Amino acid sequence: MGYGKHNRSKGGNSNRGQTSRTDNLEREDESLPLDQEPEEEAQVPKVQLAMWDFGQCDAKRCTGRKLARFNLLKELRVNTGFGGVVxxxxxxxxxxxxxxxxxQRKGLAVVDCSWARLTDVPFAKLRCTAPRLLPWLVAANPVNYGRPCELSCVEALSAALILCGEEETANLLLGKFKWGHAFLSLNKDILKEYSKCQNSAEIISVQNSWLSQQTQVPKQPPPLKEHVRKDGESGGESDDDDEDGLPPLERNMNHIKLEDSEEDDDNSE
Incomplete structure (x- = not known):
């Protein structure tokens, strides 16, 4: 038995150097950066966003529900109150x-319903401390493109955030939609003027002045050509597939701040 132990001991001595070298390699590996792609951090709005959903809209086109799927806003029950701006x-x-x-303290909420069924929504029964209106803006969503004031949930939330100076969160929301940049494109000039205002009275004044100077509103986009439809179908699975329906714009406005247009105006003078 002793010999057996001794023989194993010799074998152990011969492997000890290998084990030591292996340990050193493992330590070196620990000091090296891992060849792994970092996980993409979830983008979180700077303010709390919420929505009352009355189930009147097409689920595939409902922008509020899509934002909820991205965990960018919270869905509220009808009998749940909201202490922020609504x-x-x-x-x-x-x-x-x-x-x-x-x-910033209490958040921003919107009511998700159909523009054709506004009379069915009990707005007065929704418990909120600060109901607010939006000024005149043009919709860019595929359902109501070019129609004044008939904004989708994401357009309404983004517009309110821009008017309050929170452009970063507005861009985050619009960036979840293929047509999101179109809303900023159609309303670039008027949003720039609204964003300079400090209170509601100034915004109403800008709105009335703007409308008195306008002679036409954006027209409906032309029907998509067949090859455009095919290109959209070949793009693979996407949560945005049902949101196509706008002609492509040359420039993505999602990451262009409103101040940039002021610099362009100065350079052109």
Missing amino acids: LSPVGRQCVSREDYSLI
Whole structure:
């Protein structure tokens, strides 16, 4: 038995150097950066966003539900109150920069419903402390493209955020939609003027002045050509496939700040 132990001991001595070298390699590997792609960090809005959903819209086209799937907003029950700013037709003043402190503390909410069934929505029963209106803007979503004021949930939330000075979160929301940049493109000039306003009265004044100078509103986009439809179908699975329907724009406005247009105006003078 002793010899057996001794023989194993010799074998152990011969392997000890290998084990030591292996340990050193493992330590070196630990000091080297791992060849792994870092996980993409989830983008989180700087303010709390919420939505009352009355189930009147097409689920495939509902922008509010899509934002909820991305965990960018919280869905509220009808009997749940909201202490922040709520975009609602029962409001008596426009959302503006003077609401930003409340939005930062309590959040911003929207009511998801169909424009054709507004009378079926009990807006007055929704418990909110600060209902607000939006000024005149043009919709860019595929359902109501070119129609004044008939904004989708994501357009309404983004517009309110821009008016309050929170452009980063607005770009985050619009960036989830293929047509999101079109909303900023169609409304670039008026959004720039609205964003300079400090309160609701100034926004209304800018709105009225703007409307008095306008002679036409954006037209409906032309029908998609067959090859455009085929290109969209060959793009693979996407959560945005049902949101196509707009002609491509040459420039993505999602990451262009409103101040940039002011510099362009100065350079052109």
